[in-house]
Amino acid sequence: MGNTAKISCRGLWKVFGPDPRGFLRQHGHTPGPGDYAATKHVGAVQDVSFDVLEGEILVIMGLSGSGKSTLIRCLTRLIEPTEGQLEFENRDLLQLSKREHIDLRRKKLGMVFQHFGLLPHRTTLENVAFPLEIQGVPQEERNACARKYLTLVGLDGKEDFYPRELSGGQKQRVGIARSLTTDPEIWFLDEPFSALDPLIRRELQDEFLKLQQSLRKTIIFITHDFSEALRLADRIAIMRDGRIVQLDTPEMIVARPADSYVAKFGADAPKEDVLSAGAIADPNLPDVLPAQHVRASQKLSEIIPQMLTDGESRVVLNRDNLPAGVLTKERLLSAVFRGN
Numbered sequence: 489m490g491n492t493a494k495i496s497c498r499g500l501w502k503v504f505g506p507d508p509r510g511f512l513r514q515h516g517h518t519p520g521p522g523d524y525a526a527t528k529h530v531g532a533v534q535d536v537s538f539d540v541l542e543g544e545i546l547v548i549m550g551l552s553g554s555g556k557s558t559l560i561r562c563l564t565r566l567i568e569p570t571e572g573q574l575e576f577e578n579r580d581l582l583q584l585s586k587r588e589h590i591d592l593r594r595k596k597l598g599m600v601f602q603h604f605g606l607l608p609h610r611t612t613l614e615n616v617a618f619p620l621e622i623q624g625v626p627q628e629e630r631n632a633c634a635r636k637y638l639t640l641v642g643l644d645g646k647e648d649f650y651p652r653e654l655s656g657g658q659k660q661r662v663g664i665a666r667s668l669t670t671d672p673e674i675w676f677l678d679e680p681f682s683a684l685d686p687l688i689r690r691e692l693q694d695e696f697l698k699l700q701q702s703l704r705k706t707i708i709f710i711t712h713d714f715s716e717a718l719r720l721a722d723r724i725a726i727m728r729d730g731r732i733v734q735l736d737t738p739e740m741i742v743a744r745p746a747d748s749y750v751a752k753f754g755a756d757a758p759k760e761d762v763l764s765a766g767a768i769a770d771p772n773l774p775d776v777l778p779a780q781h782v783r784a785s786q787k788l789s790e791i792i793p794q795m796l797t798d799g800e801s802r803v804v805l806n807r808d809n810l811p812a813g814v815l816t817k818e819r820l821l822s823a824v825f826r827g828n
């Protein structure tokens with residue numbers, strides 16, 4: 489993941505209701521819940537600012553109704569934001585004409601949704617090739633491309649099947665392959681695995697991570713499942729009532745939640761798989777350092793077996809091999825069982 493912002497949004501609002509812009513002006517961009525209720529407006533996205541970095545998986549996570557879908561729809565301009573700035577590779581997205589935007593969406597953005605949206609009277613191959621057909625790519629070329637992506641998502645041999653002949657997981661694989669044929673620069677996935685049973689869901693998450701290792705797309709992934717967010721994300725943006733309350737690495741979301749809403753999500757997280765030695769080490773170094781060391785980046789699940797066997801503390805070394813803290817057995821257990 490690089491440091492270049494692929495998408496930037498600043499002060500983004502989406503208010504639904506009779507007069508969204510007038511409403512924001514009237515309330516000086518700081519409306520309270522009572523203001524919304526009194527005027528029949530809804531603040532689906534409220535003053536949201538963040539960057540999506542090139543090559544990262546940014547997961548947007550939050551309870552039902554927190555504004556995830558509205559935010560993603562603003563970013564893709566399937567709906568118009570009420571206010572704010574939106575840039576794609578430093579180009580002002582909100583200044584593009586409708587035509588330019590449709591073109592951008594077709595060529596640079598890929599989208600996968602929870603409901604597969606496959607065309608029922610077309611075969612798997614034709615469904616996957618469809619975005620290229622719209623672009624006027626000749627049949628042989630688009631079919632070759634569709635075959636390539638069908639292989640990539642493990643659907644070899646299903647080219648001539650119709651959607652009704654596929655399982656839910658297979659349909660979603662078709663949706664994934666279809667969204668990739670145009671080689672999008674940004675890949676939006678809105679609850680793509682939510683309709684699948686837990687085993688298939690986990691399998692597709694693994695495949696998705698494998699795909700990303702080779703494709704290195706910039707990804708915005710929506711889910712309301714915190715464990716899915718932890719497994720997939722480079723960074724997680726947690727939404728509540730249309731606002732991003734914390735945007736951080738999975739580890740920091742669990743180790744240093746911004747408030748009790750975020751902490752509740754982290755409470756049941758498998759701490760040993762998420763937290764690393766560096767996040768929980770005591771930074772105050774004693775005069776005499778423990779003889780054994782661990783690396784700051786090592787996950788607790790790797791360290792626990794040895795530390796619980798010998799009961800010895802460890803000095804925690806940073807990337808430059810310098811002591812960054814000390815980890816005692818008590819601190820380790822407290823992090824795993826009490827979450828701090």
Ligand SMILES: Nc1ncnc2c1ncn2[C@@H]1O[C@H](COP(=O)(O)OP(=O)(O)OP(=O)(O)O)[C@@H](O)[C@H]1O
Pocket residue numbers: 504505530531532550551552553554555556557558559712
């Ligand atoms: N077209 C609309 N008109 C009025 N209110 C809307 C509209 N679309 C969404 N909302 C409201 O905006 C808020 C955010 O909805 P949104 O669908 O973005 O949430 P979400 O986090 O994606 O929820 P879910 O996980 O259930 O899909 C909700 O209160 C919803 O009722």
